[in-house]
Amino acid sequence: MAEVLGSLSKTLLWTVLEKLSVTSDPLFSFQVGTAGVRLVYGTTGDSAPLVFSADVNIPRANWTHITLQVHNVAANIYINGPGEDLTPTVSSTLLRPVADGTGSYRVGQSGDGSNQFIGRVQDLNFYSLALSNREIVQIYSGEFPGVRIQSACRCQSIYPRIKPGDTTVCIKNGGVATTTDTAPRLSRNAHPLEYLNDGNSNSMWISSYLNEVEIEVDLGDEFQVTIKYLFVSESTRGQVDAEVVSCRNPRIVRESTAMAIVQWTLVVKYYGSLLDP
Secondary structure, three states: OEEEOOOOOOOOOEEEEEEEEOOOOEEEEEEEEOOEEEEEEOOOOOOOOEEEEEOOOOOEOOEEEEEEEEEOOEEEEEEOOOOHHHOOOEEEEOOOOOOOOOEEEEEOOOOOOOOOOOEEEEEEEEEOOOOOHHHHHHHHHOOOOOOOOOOOOOOOOOOOEEEOOEEEEEEOOOOOOOOOOEEEOEOOOOOOHHHHHOOOOOOOOOOOOOOOOOOOOOOOOOOOOOOOOOOOOOOOHHHOOOOOOOEOOOOOOOOOOOOOOOEEEEEEEEEEOOOOO
């Protein structure tokens, strides 16, 4: 989180974090000011620097929580956490992936000592993977937002946002809520009890193994109830995985990171100075 100090040029942006290669060339730089936030990348070799910027209001003399989420060429900025339906403040597609590699970090100024940051920074965190939108909420508010079905299962980094109206799947940032480009949050073999009345005729709950079954159905309202029985013998019982409750990924928290994909998340609590630079 960060705070900007007042009486500043509208075009001034300070360096919060810059990464340098082993040859001291800048790999990328994240800058913040009253005019907004900016990611400068692609600065190695003979390439001209590329810029992803967000013209958002960063008030002076106030703490502001800022998150930059990058996965390959998908970049998203969150100001004071995700918005309605876990949407980012700004989404964009980078012209190419951010060059990354072995190097060192410089906090509060550029690698050459210029662009000195003026203000206060607290809780600067750099993650080597792209957090999901719910995890960003957790960092901002201190609480992990729950969902009705298997809340512990996270979205993948490439599909970081839970789809509104269907919490069992995740979507990409920047897309419409009705998109069909989704990724399941739960394992296909998961049939938790919440599926029993989730309003989705395609999902089903599988009970545990029982020797006797007693079913009571109240048809006081206008319902259509479908009950399917699956009978298995002792020899085939192990082939039916009833009551499987698992995430799509073997690791509940998230998938393992792939070095071929550049992904990371920068979170900073920022407070700007009231003094002129």
